[in-house]
Amino acid sequence: MSRxxxxxxxxxxVPASAREDMRVPARVFADxxxxxxxERDGSLAQLENVATLPGVVGAALAMPxxxxxxxxxxxxxxxxxxxxxxxSPGGVGYDINCGVRxxxxxxxxxxxxxxxxxxxxxxxxxxxxxAGKEARQRAPAELDAVLRDGPRAWAGxxxxxxxxxxxxxxGADPAAVSERAKARGAGQLGTMGSGNHFVELQxxxxxxxxxxAQAYGLAEDQVTVLIHSGSRGLGHQVCTDYxxxxxxxxxxxxxxxxxxxxxxxxxxxxEGEAYLAAMAAAANFAWANRQAIADAVRRAIARVLGEEAAxxxxxxxxxxxxxxxxxxxxxxxxxxxxxxxxxAFPAGSADVPAPYxxxxxxxxxxxxxxxxxxxxxxxxxxxxxxxGSTCHGAGRTxxxxxxxxxxxxxxxxxxxxARGITVRSPSNTGLAEEAPFAYKDVxxxxxxxxxxxxxxxxxRLEPLGAVKG
Amino acid sequence: xxxxxxHVGELELELEAPTEPALFRDAFAAFCELAGGDGETDGEQxxxxxxxxxxxxxxxxxxxELVYLADAxxxxxxxxxxxxxxxxxxxxxxxxxRGAPSCLVKxxxxxxxxxxxxxxxxxxxxxxxx
Numbered sequence: 001m002s003r004x005x006x007x008x009x010x011x012x013x014v015p016a017s018a019r020e021d022m023r024v025p026a027r028v029f030a031d032x033x034x035x036x037x038x039e040r041d042g043s044l045a046q047l048e049n050v051a052t053l054p055g056v057v058g059a060a061l062a063m064p065x066x067x068x069x070x071x072x073x074x075x076x077x078x079x080x081x082x083x084x085x086x087x088s089p090g091g092v093g094y095d096i097n098c099g100v101r102x103x104x105x106x107x108x109x110x111x112x113x114x115x116x117x118x119x120x121x122x123x124x125x126x127x128x129x130x131a132g133k134e135a136r137q138r139a140p141a142e143l144d145a146v147l148r149d150g151p152r153a154w155a156g157x158x159x160x161x162x163x164x165x166x167x168x169x170x171g172a173d174p175a176a177v178s179e180r181a182k183a184r185g186a187g188q189l190g191t192m193g194s195g196n197h198f199v200e201l202q203x204x205x206x207x208x209x210x211x212x213a214q215a216y217g218l219a220e221d222q223v224t225v226l227i228h229s230g231s232r233g234l235g236h237q238v239c240t241d242y243x244x245x246x247x248x249x250x251x252x253x254x255x256x257x258x259x260x261x262x263x264x265x266x267x268x269x270x271e272g273e274a275y276l277a278a279m280a281a282a283a284n285f286a287w288a289n290r291q292a293i294a295d296a297v298r299r300a301i302a303r304v305l306g307e308e309a310a311x312x313x314x315x316x317x318x319x320x321x322x323x324x325x326x327x328x329x330x331x332x333x334x335x336x337x338x339x340x341x342x343x344a345f346p347a348g349s350a351d352v353p354a355p356y357x358x359x360x361x362x363x364x365x366x367x368x369x370x371x372x373x374x375x376x377x378x379x380x381x382x383x384x385x386x387x388g389s390t391c392h393g394a395g396r397t398x399x400x401x402x403x404x405x406x407x408x409x410x411x412x413x414x415x416x417x418a419r420g421i422t423v424r425s426p427s428n429t430g431l432a433e434e435a436p437f438a439y440k441d442v443x444x445x446x447x448x449x450x451x452x453x454x455x456x457x458x459x460r461l462e463p464l465g466a467v468k469g
Numbered sequence: 470x471x472x473x474x475x476h477v478g479e480l481e482l483e484l485e486a487p488t489e490p491a492l493f494r495d496a497f498a499a500f501c502e503l504a505g506g507d508g509e510t511d512g513e514q515x516x517x518x519x520x521x522x523x524x525x526x527x528x529x530x531x532x533x534e535l536v537y538l539a540d541a542x543x544x545x546x547x548x549x550x551x552x553x554x555x556x557x558x559x560x561x562x563x564x565x566x567r568g569a570p571s572c573l574v575k576x577x578x579x580x581x582x583x584x585x586x587x588x589x590x591x592x593x594x595x596x597x598x599x
Contacts, residue, residue: 070580260579
């Protein structure tokens with residue numbers, strides 16, 4: 001029998017008393033169907049482990065898209081009291097600042113018409129995708145500038161203003177990033193990577209909140225491009241390096257944990273400070289990566305649709321999914337870990353760009369390939385209930401092996417193209433692993449965060465074409 | 470012997486072998502399956518030396534090195550020429566080639582990491598981030 005109790009319409013909780021080592025409750029935002037999946041796949045047990053971390057406050061939280069991860073569940077949020085609460089690299093994840101960026105084109109899908117396939121193809125040529133695909137090798141000084149400054153190293157203007165944290169976390173220190181991490185990242189700036197990363201061409205299928213949509217520059221039938229990528233091998237190596245370093249340090253700090261992947265150290269310790277400096281650098285690299293991909297998409301738009309269309313392509317926003325940030329709640333500075341969760345600040349927040357401040361921060365929720373994605377706006381409940389957070393996607397429900405057993409990549413490609421979705425992917429295997437049925441129903445996930453008061457729907461986006469990593 | 474277990478988000482690798490070195494060799498074979506080498510081109514060689522930690526940690530570090538070589542150097546491993554385990558140290562010589570590893574593994578986690586005696590030898594489990 002479940003140890004969790006339903007404590008709200010879409011809120012479930014395992015009390016801190018359920019385990020001797022839990023310091024706070026484990027709380028899940030979900031309806032009955034999503035909660036059952038979260039409990040079944042082990043995510044709830046992982047969330048209970050998160051609730052044991054030293055310095056954790058409030059509750060360890062899981063979003064409705066949560067699924068089994070490593071250490072933290074994917075879709076997990078945990079806030080730590082500063083200065084002595086811990087920072088856990090596993091609580092940020094390997095793909096530091098994996099995130100999404102939405103671009104909006106100055107034309108309707110009906111105007112795109114038969115140029116759609118050419119545009120998807122051109123994007124697939126412009127953005128290297130798949131494991132091991134590289135871009136131009138960056139010189140050490142150039143890479144250090146990116147780690148320190150993010151996309152500011154070469155970009156400016158509206159794109160930066162419409163990026164979470166301006167695309168640059170403070171305290172980034174290239175010297176805290178190992179040479180191995182730099183070797184992995186030097187040739188990967190502007191590349192998509194593999195797994196669930198993508199660039200998707202979409203149309204705005206429905207507007208739910210006209211005021212917010214207008215502020216974000218979205219109109220019905222408008223063409224958008226959603227970019228999903230992260231910090232590539234550089235971020236993975238940073239996490240690998242610091243999980244090992246913190247495993248060693250934990251003994252000195254007298255920290256014992258139920259899962260080695262939760263390895264952590266006090267945020268104010270030398271290990272904690274070094275990790276935060278390296279994590280910030282990797283986060284800046286990820287924002288620069290998505291900026292370079294956006295630049296490549298604009299070049300593809302120029303080639304297919306003309307220079308005017310490229311110049312008129314605006315960035316709506318760019319949000320991080322995997323990051324730890326210092327934020328203020330209840331008069332206290334907390335270190336908020338989001339692993340597969342999105343910051344969702346409400347209207348009036350100083351951290352939201354001025355053009356959006358009256359409606360709230362934009363949040364993008366990619367659905368599975370072939371289904372819908374959502375644009376949401378942050379709501380006040382995110383701050384009062386979830387340390388300013390909401391969900392980040394549909395959330396897997398089927399393993400990659402399970403997905404491959406049910407469909408081949410070639411067959412999936414045919415099915416998607418029969419529905420008018422153009423697909424470009426270097427790997428049929430990778431394509432099959434991302435089959436729509438491997439994910440939860442994104443509409444259901446969005447409904448839960450809406451009912452919980454974490455974020456509200458603004459627009460529903462439907463795919464026209466997908467370039468997969 | 471190795472097999473792939475079910476994990477919703479990642480790849481779970483289970484290993485069974487009569488000896489500890491044999492288990493590390495099986496881990497190499499599992500990685501080669503993911504990296505997509507065909508065993509026919511092994512013009513380059515890498516020597517890997519690791520030290521410290523428990524056996525589970527050493528197994529994770531061993532796979533980490535292969536991930537690093539694939540990602541940073543596009544090194545596709547093909548053949549394990551030598552593998553020695555002494556106390557907390559590993560020394561291995563790997564042959565392969567520079568190419569385009571089809572490997573989706575991005576990191577080796579410590580989540581549910583296990584390395585235990587089992588009937589007939591040793592059993593281990595490691596979750597790979599993909």
